[in-house]
Amino acid sequence: MNELLTAVSAAGPLAAGWSMHGVWLRRRLSAARHxxxxxxxxxxxxxxxxxxxxxRCPQVAVVLLDLDGFKAMNDQHGHAAGDAAIRSTAGALTEALDGHRGAVAARLGGDEFAAVVPLSTPMALPWLLNGLHGAVTAPFSHDGRDLTVGASIGAALSTDPTVAGAATLPVLLRMADEAMYAVKQTGGGWNYPAATAPSTTSTAGRRTGRPGTHTRQDEKGAA
Incomplete structure (x- = not known):
């Protein structure tokens, strides 16, 4: 009996160590995913x-959001203000998706964000986009002053008849990207073309015309 108690006592610190190591690993994995x-x-x-x-969900909206005036904010107020704008946008996006079970949001990089949102009806999408745009463009506080940024938001629905049977994530992201780009050209806001398919060509998997893309015709012209 004494030998058993001794063994248990000796194993206690080792088990505790492995437990702490597991917690540390889970935290590292979580940090890497966020x-x-x-x-x-x-x-x-x-x-x-x-x-x-x-x-899993029969009807899903794919949303892309790009901030307007972000570079100007960085230039005028410094990168700390830009960081504050990113955090404010993330908070607005998280709040807008609250209550939409299964919704997922991400920062894709820079000042570009994305979300997938299960919806019960297509009629809910304009309300979602309008509320999100209002929340993102609302003033936020930084260094004792109120600052604002603009936003261009595009969306696509998985049940759109033009993508029936092909509503994969890349296709829906392309459609949302086109909708976002179209509204950015008019000064920002939100855009959901109710029945459109991707209308521009792709270059290296991205919408032709985005920075860093070019077409074969461009190559011929530059030759």
């Missing part, structure tokens, strides 16, 4: 979760 500035999911984790949401 963007450190916004607290939202990173792109890879977002895409995995978004695919599962699309598979």
């Amino acid at each position: 963007d450190p500035l916004s607290g939202l999911w990173t792109r890879d984790t977002f895409e995995r979760r978004a695919v599962r949401t699309l598979a």
Whole structure:
């Protein structure tokens, strides 16, 4: 009996050590999956979760959000103000998705964000986008002053008849990207074309015309 108690006592610190190591590993994994500035999911984790949401939910909105005037804010008020804008946007996005079970949001990089949101009806999408735009563009406090940024938001629905049978995450992201780009050209806001398919060509998997893309015709012209 004494030998058993001795063995248990000796194993106690070892078990505690493994337990602490497990906690440390879980925290490291969680940190790797979250963007450190916004607290939202990173792109890879977002895409995995978004695919599962699309598979499980009959009607899903895919949303892309890009801040307007972000560079000017950084130039005028410093990068700390830009960081505050990113955190404020993440908070607004999280709050807007509250109550939408299965919704997933991410910061894709820079000042670009994405979300997949299960909806009960298509009529809920304009309300979601309008509320999100209002929340993101509302003043936020930084260094004793109120600052604002603009936002361009595009969305696509998995039940859109133009993508019936092909509503994969890449297709819906492309459609949301086009909708976002179109509204950005008019000065910002939100845009959901109710029945559109991707209308522009793709270059390296991105909408042709985005920075860093070019078409074969461009190559010929530059030759």
